Each structure stands twice: as structure tokens, then as C-alpha cells.
Amino acid sequence: MANVLDIRRRIRSVRNTRQITKAMKMVSAAKLRRAQERALSARPYEQMLTNVLRSLVSRAEIYDPETGEPRHPLLARREQNKLLLIVVSGDKGLAGAFSTNINKAVLRFLESRADKQIDVVCVGRKGRDFLRRRLPVAQVSAGSAGPGAEEASGERAGAVQIVGEYVNVLGRISFAEAGELAGMVIDRYTKGEIDAVYVIYNEFKSVISQRLVVDEVLPIAEIGVTTITEAQEMTFEERKAVMEAADTAGVSPAAPDTSEIDRRAALFATAPVDYIYEQPADELFCSLLPKYVGIQILKALLESVAAEHAARMTAMDSATTNATKMIDSLTLAMNRARQAKITKEIIEIVSGAAAAG
Numbered sequence: 001m002a003n004v005l006d007i008r009r010r011i012r013s014v015r016n017t018r019q020i021t022k023a024m025k026m027v028s029a030a031k032l033r034r035a036q037e038r039a040l041s042a043r044p045y046e047q048m049l050t051n052v053l054r055s056l057v058s059r060a061e062i063y064d065p066e067t068g069e070p071r072h073p074l075l076a077r078r079e080q081n082k083l084l085l086i087v088v089s090g091d092k093g094l095a096g097a098f099s100t101n102i103n104k105a106v107l108r109f110l111e112s113r114a115d116k117q118i119d120v121v122c123v124g125r126k127g128r129d130f131l132r133r134r135l136p137v138a139q140v141s142a143g144s145a146g147p148g149a150e151e152a153s154g155e156r157a158g159a160v161q162i163v164g165e166y167v168n169v170l171g172r173i174s175f176a177e178a179g180e181l182a183g184m185v186i187d188r189y190t191k192g193e194i195d196a197v198y199v200i201y202n203e204f205k206s207v208i209s210q211r212l213v214v215d216e217v218l219p220i221a222e223i224g225v226t227t228i229t230e231a232q233e234m235t236f237e238e239r240k241a242v243m244e245a246a247d248t249a250g251v252s253p254a255a256p257d258t259s260e261i262d263r264r265a266a267l268f269a270t271a272p273v274d275y276i277y278e279q280p281a282d283e284l285f286c287s288l289l290p291k292y293v294g295i296q297i298l299k300a301l302l303e304s305v306a307a308e309h310a311a312r313m314t315a316m317d318s319a320t321t322n323a324t325k326m327i328d329s330l331t332l333a334m335n336r337a338r339q340a341k342i343t344k345e346i347i348e349i350v351s352g353a354a355a356a357g
Contacts, residue, residue, distance in 0.1 A: 003337065003341075004334055004337050004338050004341065007330055007333055007334040007337060008334060010330055011327055011330045011331065011334065014323050014326050014327050014330065015323075015327060017319075017323055018319075018320055018323035018324065018327070021316045021319040021320045021323060022316070022320045024094065024312070024316045025245065025248075025249055025313050025316035025317050025320060026249060028249075028309045028310075028312040028313035028316060029246075029249035029250065029251050029309075029313050031309045032207070032251060032306060032309035032310055032313055033251065035302070035305045035306035035309050036204070036206075036306050038173075038302055038305075038306075039204060039299070039302040039303050039305075039306050042295065042298060042299060042302060045295065046295045046296075046299060049288065049291060049292055049295060050223055050224040050292070052288060053223045053224075053285065053288055053289065053292060054223050054224060056281050056284060056285040056288070057223060057285070061282060071282070071286075072285070072286050072289055073189065073190045074186065074189065074190070074218060074219065074220055074289050074290070074293065075219060075220055075289075076219060077219045078195050078219075079195065080116065080195045080196045081116060081117060081195055082116070082117045082118075082119075082193065082194045082195050083113065083116050083117070083118045083119070083194060083195065083196050083197075083198060084118075084119045084120075084121065084163075084185060084188065084189075084194040084196070084197045084198070085106070085109065085110075085118055085119070085120045085121070085197075085198050085199075085200065086121045086123060086181070086185075086197070086198070086199045086200070086217075086297070086300075087102065087106055087120060087121070087122050087123065087124070087127045087131065087200050088102070088123045088124060088127070088199065088200065088201035088202075088300055088301060088304040089102045089103070089122070089123070089124035089125075089126040089127030089128075089130075089304075090124050090125070090126045090127075090170070090304075090308045091124050091125045091126065091167060091168055091170050091171070092125075092126075092312075093126065094312055094315060094316065095308055095311040095312040095315055096311050096312070096314060096315035096318075097311075098202070098307070098308055098311035098312070099124075099126035099127065099130070101212055101232070102126075102127060102200060102201075102202070102212065103126075103127060103130045103131075105200050105212055105214065105230070105232065106120075106127070106130075106131065106200055108230075109198070109200065109214060109230070110160055116159075117156075117159055117160075118159070118160045118161075119138075119161060119162075119163040119164075119194065120135060120160065120161065120162045120163065120164075121162075121163060121164035121165075121166070121181070122162060122164065122165050122166065122167075123166045123169070123170070123181075123301065124166075124167065124170060124304075125167045125168070128162075128165050128167055131162055132162065135158070135160055135161060135162050136158040136160075136161050136162070137161065137162045138156065138161045138162065138163045164184070166181065170301065170304070170305050170308075171305075173298070173301050173302060173305065175294065175295075175298055178294055178295075178297045178298035178301055179291075179294040179298075181297055182290065182293045182294035182296075182297045183290070183294075185197050185217070185218065185293065185297070186218075186290050186293055189218050189219075196216060196218060196219065197216070197217045197218035198214055198215065198216055198217065198229070199214075199215045199217055199296075199297065199300050200212070200213070200214050200215075201213065201215070201300040201301075201303065201304040202303065202304050202307035202308070203215075203231075203303055203307075204303035204304070204306040204307040204310070207242055207243075207246045207251060207310050208234070208239050208242055208243055208246075210234060210303075210307050210310065211231050211232055211233045211234065212231070212232040213228050213230065213231045213232075214228065214229045214230040214231075215227065215228055215229070215296075215300065216228075216229055217293060217296055217297065218293065220289070220292070220293070223292070226296075238314075241314050241317070241318060242310060242314050244317065245313050245314040245316075245317035245318075246313070248317060249313055249317070251313070
């Protein structure tokens with residue numbers, strides 16, 4: 001059994017660790033509120049853009065009347081032999097199984113499409129580091145995609161390869177950065193270099209309503225309809241842990257009430273009237289469709305950031321709880337060791353007195 005002094009040092013160390021984890025939980029809770037607000041603030045723009053596009057669909061000839069082929073290349077559907085996969089993970093650790101679940105989903109996706117040619121774009125350091133140990137990296141030209149990004153050029157390094165890396169960008173996401181990534185995706189899809197685009201990320205609705213999804217971004221099947229090809233829901237234990245962490249951190253587990261904002265956004269450009277657009281409907285539809293792809297990618301990035309902060313808050317809450325339990329256990333062990341030491345000293349004193357008498 002360890003002596004009392006060693007146990008006291010261990011208790012002091014665990015208390016210091018508990019202070020750190022508790023502080024990190026509160027920081028993650030504060031960042032979660034801001035990330036949730038940013039994710040929700042993009043919803044009215046997305047809804048309004050979707051309504052305008054739906055309105056234009058009824059007024060523009062988006063399909064050739066003779067051949068039936070779509071006039072815009074983003075609507076073209078072809079056999080999916082060459083795929084682009086965007087993996088949205090985190091830049092930092094200490095978030096429980098957040099990045100691990102994403103990496104497992106990536107491996108499942110690659111295994112299910114082993115006969116395909118897949119290009120991978122990594123958004124986030126954790127996913128990049130994981131995939132770099134398993135996949136070849138295409139020849140890279142640094143700085144071609146803006147700050148924190150690298151894109152590939154040259155010949156293929158394998159059937160599955162990493163062609164782009166975006167690290168340290170999740171802390172300051174803007175529509176311009178998401179549009180930059182979307183521009184690369186749209187350009188490659190338009191040229192026929194890829195046949196479909198998938199995004200793996202954590203869909204965030206509220207603290208207790210989130211799931212890991214595989215979303216097919218391109219080709220666009222229907223305006224305003226998300227094509228989820230795979231989804232992994234939270235377990236009951238995970239929901240319970242998140243609710244406990246949110247309760248102690250002062251974060252509401254339910255989604256904020258945005259029904260009025262959503263209602264006004266849903267009514268935009270949906271009135272049964274004949275709208276007069278300044279540009280021709282066909283031209284306006286073709287110019288807005290890339291922005292629709294950009295807002296879908298922006299939504300994935302914003303929701304993934306919010307989900308990461310929720311996972312880190314939960315992980316730090318569990319670490320704080322475990323540290324408290326360890327302190328209680330060590331305190332009990334220290335009291336037992338101290339009691340054993342006192343008992344031993346009393347026995348020695350009594351034995352010495354008996355021997356002297």
C-alpha cells in the first residue's frame with residue numbers, strides 16, 4: 001500500500017486535472033452556443049435561396065425539351081465511377097469519439113465502394129492525420145486553395161487518394177471559404193472529372209439531436225431535398241451523457257425556437273403570383289445553382305463545428321466526473337493508510353510498554 005504522502009500528491013494532481021477539465025467544459029459550452037447561433041443564422045438564407053430556385057424551376061427550361069437532358073451540368077446524372085469525398089472532422093482532440101466515429105464512417109464508405117476511383121478532401125486535422133496514414137497523397141501544390149488549404153495536381157497516386165487538405169479553418173468559417181471549396185468541387189464536376197460528390201459530417205440540430213451522415217451533394221436530385229445515403233444516430237447513453245453535460249454547463253439541450261424565422265423564410269418567393277425577374281429565368285437559375293451547392297457545404301461545416309464542441313463539452317464533463325470519483329477513492333485509501341499507520345504506532349507503543357513492565 002502506498003504511503004500517505006504519495007496518496008496526497010496523487011490527490012493534488014487529480015484535483016489540478018479536474019480544474020482543467022472543468023474549465024475546458026465551460027469553454028466548450030460557450031463556443032457551442034456561438035457555433036449553434038452561426039449554424040442557425042445560415043438557415044434563413046438557405047431557405048430563401050431554395051425557394052427562389054424552386055420558383056425558377058417552374059419558369060425556366062432546365063431540361064432540354066427534345067433530349068430531356070439537363071441544361072445545367074450540376075443536374076447531370078451519370079454512372080458513379082469517379083467520386084469525390086469531403087471528410088469534415090475536427091482540428092483538435094479531447095472530444096471523445098467525435099473524430100473516431102467520422103474516421104470509421106470514412107472507412108465504411110471506402111470499403112463499400114472499393115471498385116470506385118475516389119478522391120478525398122480532408123477538412124480538419126484529425127481526419128487528415130488519420131487518412132494520411134492509410135491513403136496515398138496526390139502530388140500537392142501548396143497554397144493553391146487559399147490559407148490552410150492544399151490541392152493536388154498531376155497524376156493519380158492510387159485508386160483512392162487524398163487530393164485536398166483544409167486544416168485550421170474550422171475556427172473561422174465564412175461563406176467565402178465554403179464557396180472556395182464548393183468552387184473546386186463544381187469545377188471538377190462540370191469538367192466531368194468526378195461523377196458524384198459526398199460529404200461525411202456530423203449533422204447538428206440541437207445538443208441532443210445530432211447524427212453522423214453521408215450526404216450526396218452532387219448531382220442535385222431535387223432542390224431543397226437532402227440526399228442522405230447513410231446515417232448513424234446517437235445512442236441512448238450518448239444522449240443521456242450530453243444532457244447531463246448540458247445541464248451542468250447551463251446549455252439548453254433543446255433547439256432554439258426559430259419557428260417564426262423559418263415561417264417567414266419559407267414564405268419567401270412562394271406566393272402564387274407571376275414574378276418578374278430582372279435577368280432571364282434560365283440565366284438566373286444557372287447563376288444561383290452554384291451558390292446552392294456552396295450553402296450546402298457551408299451548412300455541413302457549421303454543423304460539424306457545433307457538434308464537435310458538444311462532443312468536447314460532454315467528454316470534459318465525463319473527465320471531471322471521473323476525476324471526482326478518483327479523488328473520493330484516493331481519499332478513502334489515504335484515510336485507510338493513515339488509520340493503519342496510527343494503529344501500527346499504537347501497537348508499537350503498547351508492546352513497548354508491556355515489555356518494559
